[in-house]
Amino acid sequence: MPTRIHAPSMRASAFIRARAAMPIDIDSPYPLAPEQIAQFRRDGFIKLKDVFDADTLRHYGEEITRLTIALNTQTVPLEERSTYDKAFLQVMNLWTQGGLVKEFVFGKRLAGIATALLExxxxxxxxxxxxYKEPNGGITPAHADQYYWPLDSDRCITAWVPLQAVPQDMGPLAFFAGSQHVEFGRDLGISDESERAITQxxxxxxxxxxxxxxxxxxxSFHLGWTFHRAGPNRSQTPRSVMTVIYMDRDVRLKAPDNHMQQNDWDTWCPGAKIGEIIDTPKNPVLFEAAA
Incomplete structure (x- = not known):
């Protein structure tokens, strides 16, 4: 007897139409309790559930993935790369390509959360x-992001947005809770040495x-000086992540402490002047709290 495919009921059809009509939402506020802000202040990071739904992640994630593959310049086989290059494929400032990725990066939900957490x-x-941590990709050594940033304040934060669930074997981001106040290791970039010394x-x-x-x-959201790392990707699926780095709208450029900070100044804050607010076309204000 041939298999019959039944048409959906009227109620199911209405539900499907309603789902299809639901707009993708990356701008509405995400409510934070005072206890969550206090937790972030204490730990230097926080993980928040249900910031985006599956449809939203799929809607933007397909374009983020397409551009990451198209713009990535890594051609060395995985087994021949350095520890740093085994950690992930990376492409920066995807928003400058316009379209869906700019729409996502400029979304007010993430920026509003960042503003609230930074106070x-x-x-x-x-x-x-x-x-993107490839299948069999290596560890991300322990480090603090702000080693790379010529900013005169600790009011800077990274939103780490997985485009799929990240089980343990895929190498989820891991945080040393409360480490944002520790100065040891702030002079170490991502390397075998940073993994050994900072972890120890x-x-x-x-x-x-x-x-x-x-x-x-x-x-997840973490401060620039919060130490963190990630394990290897032991799965057969890329660990696909989009990040957005925010800074206080009034943060000022400081004289670089190392050549990496000089490179960041030249690349991500072109035209900014030491001692002045970093107000350049590449650093637009993405969110302002209500007065």
Whole structure:
């Protein structure tokens, strides 16, 4: 007897039409409780559930992936790369390509969360960055992002947005809770040395590492000086992540401490002047809190 495919009921049809008509939403506020802001202040990071739904991640993720593949310049086989280059494929400032990715990066939900967690009057874009850890990709060594940033304040934050769930074998981002106040290791870029020295120091001082999987739609936020790392991707699926880095809208450029900060100044803040607010065409204000 041939299999019959039944038409959906009237109620199911109405539900399908309603789902299809639902707009993609990246601008409505995400409510944060005072306890969550206090937790972020204490730990230097927070993971938030259900920031985006599956449809939204799919809608923007397909274009983010397409551009990451198209613009990536890594051609060296994985087994021949350095520890840094084994960690992920990365493409920065995808928003400058316009279209859906610019729409996502300029979305007010993430920027509003960043503003609330930083407890500032608003945030600017520092830059965005896709981070794709390939199957069999290596660890992301322990480090603090602000080693690379010529900013005169700690009011800067990264939103880490997985485009799929991140189980343990895919290498979820892991944080050393409370480490944002530690100065040891701030002079180390991502390397074998940073992994060894920072991890050893964190363990010696008893900073707990939070190394849990990410559910679909879960997003983390961490301060520039919060130490973090990630394990290898042992799965057969790329760990696809989009990040957006925000800074206090009033943050000022400081004289670079290393050649990486000089490169960031030239690349992500062109035209900014030391001691002045970083107000350039590449660093637009993305959110301002209500007065």
């Amino acid at each position: 500032t009057k608003g945030v600017r874009l520092y830059h965005d960055q896709s981070l 120091n964190m363990e010696a001082h008893g900073f707990p590492i939070v190394d849990a999987p990410f559910d679909l739609g879960e997003v």
